[in-house]
Amino acid sequence: MTQLKLSLPAALLLTLSLVACNGSRPAPSTADLTPQALADSALFKGGINSLQVTTPGYTNRFLRHTGDLGSTDVVNASSSESVRQDASWKTVAGLADSNCYSFESVNAPGSYLRHAYSRVRLNKSDNSPLFNNDATWCARDGLSGTGVSFESKNYPGSYLRHYNAELWLAKKGEARPTDAAGSFEQDVSWLVTNAWAVTAPPPPPPTTTGNPxxxxxxxxxxxxxxxxxxxxxxxxxxxxxxxxxxxxxxxxxxxxxxxxxxxxxxxxxxxxxxxxxxxxxxxxxxxxxxxxxxxxxxxxxxxxxxxxxxxxxxxxxxxxxxxxxxxxxxxxxxxxxxxxxxxxxxxxxxxxxxxxxxxxxxxxxxxxxxxxxxxxxxxxxxxxxxxxxxxxxxxxxxxxxxxxxxxxxxxxxxxxxxxxxxxxxxxxxxxxxxxxxxxxxxxxxxxxxxxxxxxxxxxxxxxxxxxxxxxxxx
Structure with a gap:
């Protein structure tokens, strides 16, 4: 069958950045994907998405909340419904800047991904200026050239980062371990995917014989x-x-x-x-x-x-x-x-x-x-x-x-x-x-x-x- 190829102009490519630092990490998957930069059309306000780690060796992990703390975890089709819900986010206009983004939990409506004392956590909105700024993330070209990077609205130069399966607000080269410069750019790229919480459309009902x-x-x-x-x-x-x-x-x-x-x-x-x-x-x-x-x-x-x-x-x-x-x-x-x-x-x-x-x-x-x-x-x-x-x-x-x-x-x-x-x-x-x-x-x-x-x-x-x-x- 004749086939045509899709073009993604460079101007339309965004990268979704999560920064992972040096230090102990979960064991890598032996069958990882190696995602590349994702077009901005995947990140639309009002949509429901999941955010996948793009660090080589860890791409079977997704951003989720564990209680009120942000983390990453292995998520797949065999994961429980609660885990898949935890790893799904409604993308909305930034609470402090409509040109940016905020991420509302699918299974805790009214609660958003925000930073507080550098730790990224899930908190219910109190609609205060501080909360709205803490919960607003501005999409930038991925620092590694892959995915989409999220820069803090109220702490320019600091990015959403995964470190030892935890989520942190990190600035490259600062004193904390979570700011370590090593592999900063490679670890800060996320891929926007279809939400795990959205049930996949069912296949056609099986035939009586189990044939295709x-x-x-x-x-x-x-x-x-x-x-x-x-x-x-x-x-x-x-x-x-x-x-x-x-x-x-x-x-x-x-x-x-x-x-x-x-x-x-x-x-x-x-x-x-x-x-x-x-x-x-x-x-x-x-x-x-x-x-x-x-x-x-x-x-x-x-x-x-x-x-x-x-x-x-x-x-x-x-x-x-x-x-x-x-x-x-x-x-x-x-x-x-x-x-x-x-x-x-x-x-x-x-x-x-x-x-x-x-x-x-x-x-x-x-x-x-x-x-x-x-x-x-x-x-x-x-x-x-x-x-x-x-x-x-x-x-x-x-x-x-x-x-x-x-x-x-x-x-x-x-x-x-x-x-x-x-x-x-x-x-x-x-x-x-x-x-x-x-x-x-x-x-x-x-x-x-x-x-x-x-x-x-x-x-x-x-x-x-x-x-x-x-x-x-x-």
Missing amino acids: AIGVISYWQPAAYATLPANSIALINPSNGIIGADAATINNYKQIVNSAASRGVKLLAYVPIGYGLRDPSATNPSGSKGQSLEGIKAQIKAYVDTFGAANLYGVFFDEADLVYTSGQTACQAAASEYPALSAYIRSLGLKSSAWNPGWVGDGFCYVNAAQRGDIIVDFERDLAAYQNDAFLPADLSQGQTLATARGVRTWNLIHSAVGDAGLKTALDLLRTRKPDLAYVTNIGGNWQAGDNTWGSPPTYWDAEKACLVNGKCP
Whole structure:
């Protein structure tokens, strides 16, 4: 499938800084992420977020409150609901400066993250000038070049810092241990993520046999959408996105959307993100155009304005293997762009981002970049590769384990599965590997040569549905 890459202009990048100092620390995770700078679109006033440590070796930890004290702790999908609530914050306009931010506890409304005698703690607001200033944090470019740094409103030059799993107000080079200069810049960067307290959208109800649910890349004619079974996921793609589609096409898709909603089909809005190419006037070697951050957001907003957030499940970000990014690796770009756009679509009332890099990424970086409640296409190739790629079983197995732990769903897309024999081979493998979503087609994958891979249902569509939905497999 053609893919476009997302561009994040440098002017729009913020870094979220927590400073960690020298001294004893919790044991590092052996399977950390290495997050990069996050776009400011992830940090919006009125949104609910979690703040992830970006210090290498400790990126499985998040900012939380433990009673009335600020701390960091390991938080994941297996954490208790109370821990996930403790690690979630409503981002509001700064109590002392609306250009800055304050962080209100999700599970203790009216209480804010503030500093007092240099210790960062959770206290109920008394609306005094002192409290309001103590609880106001101004976002700065991350001191390490990563994430967002939070500078104290009333103590300029002092930043929110994690030290020995505690939170402190720290100023580099001062006398206290928590002000130690060593690793100051590297330890002060936080990543804004989806809130742990926000329940991830549920997957489609399980099929009676435990098979993968159906997830279709449906660049179909309108009549074909009527063949989608309940609880499946499908795409709408009026015109390589929605901007530029004519009125007749939009009206056809409005009928598709209304019908799908009435039948329990979840629809994703197709948005290409350009394989990381940022210049919308340029074309990447795959033949697709670059996409700017503003253009990507405009596409998403146009879908919501046209069809309504309540009628769309989320966004399908195509061309999400960010190989044509500039100035950073594809994995670094994904670590910033995936969370930022995921947060943006949720700010508009949508539920899930589906990312199509077509594989897990180096070191599973694309799986790591996806947020809780997201979907990742970790395979999009032909049946021969699904059968014969020597690295694939380990990649998909480990990727599935990592995705499940992160609350992310996986999606396998198999083309060039010819005839009933090809369908049976693909279905047998899918039922063994057990991705959350799957789709098989007999159509070839050489779109440059004219193959319309996802342009119509496969010849054996009824048999495929019978197997995945009803367990009546060949």
